[in-house]
Ligand code: TXA
């Protein structure tokens with residue numbers, strides 16, 4: 563049985579947090595909101611508990627987890643050799659949607675790092691998450707709380723759909739703000755590199771620490787195995803149209819409609835009146851796409867479409883993070899015009 567507790571996101575009820583913390587302390591699994599997406603948490607120092615995360619999600623064991631902390635002091639339990647650049651980033655962006663990859667402290671449960679010498683760590687900007695970590699008095703390992711391969715959950719009901727019955731508790735703090743997972747930055751060596759783009763952009767990072775590598779090389783991707791796995795996908799096939807005219811999008815929708823029901827997520831309104839056509843309009847802005855894209859993919863999935871067509875947005879600023887996730891969700895990418 564998975565218990566769901568409703569919490570006030572601004573001022574979470576102590577009693578509920580205490581109960582959730584007791585589960586973490588005894589090796590159980592608790593899903594909780596962060597400012598990005600919901601995480602599935604376990605005590606990061608307890609190997610048995612951490613292994614349960616992999617089981618519940620069906621996560622490949624070579625994909626390491628992010629450790630969540632609530633204070634700068636906790637960082638020393640998790641990581642070693644924190645560089646001056648890393649310290650500057652911590653001061654500037656924590657709490658917030660930035661994950662730092664640092665040399666691992668050997669106290670951390672081995673499975674957290676999936677055999678790597680490094681550990682990913684962040685301080686979430688969410689009162690429920692911070693309250694849970696403090697009350698548990700231990701760093702909490704937490705990947706996104708979806709079944710492996712599915713879109714990350716941005717509400718408690720998404721978590722329940724994927725993991726109901728497989729985890730002990732869900733702390734429901736409503737819909738998450740950003741909706742896209744944190745930026746992952748490797749600062750374990752002298753050349754900082756972004757392993758996963760997110761809301762903290764390369765430009766924002768460069769302002770604080772100087773040059774940052776944009777895209778991960780093949781070698782760096784091997785260092786972040788999660789980026790190699792198929793990700794963020796609904797059950798339906800996703801076709802991403804990176805840049806398309808209204809005419810092209812309509813044509814594509816009509817072609818697929820001949821063979822079954824079609825979902826469409828985009829900022830270009832399409833004039834198709836057909837009960838097999840399901841359209842979720844979004845504004846052409848990274849924040850609109852970010853906060854709604856996973857929920858929209860899940861919603862359209864429920865109509866069992868033959869295909870979900872998604873229109874892309876500009877890659878500028880936070881748009882890069884959105885496009886990264888869309889490309890990973892897609893089994894076909896159309897670059898048009
Ligand atoms: O916003 C987020 O980051 C959310 C919330 C819950 O905090 N968490 C999240 O976790 O997205 P997950 O497990 O879905 O993604 C973690 C990513 C994966 O791509 C993984 O490969 C990478 O971080 N990662 C974890 N540890 C790493 C390490 N030691 N070195 C390189 N990459 C690492």
Ligand code: MG
Nearest residue numbers: 705706707714
């Ligand atoms: Mg994930």
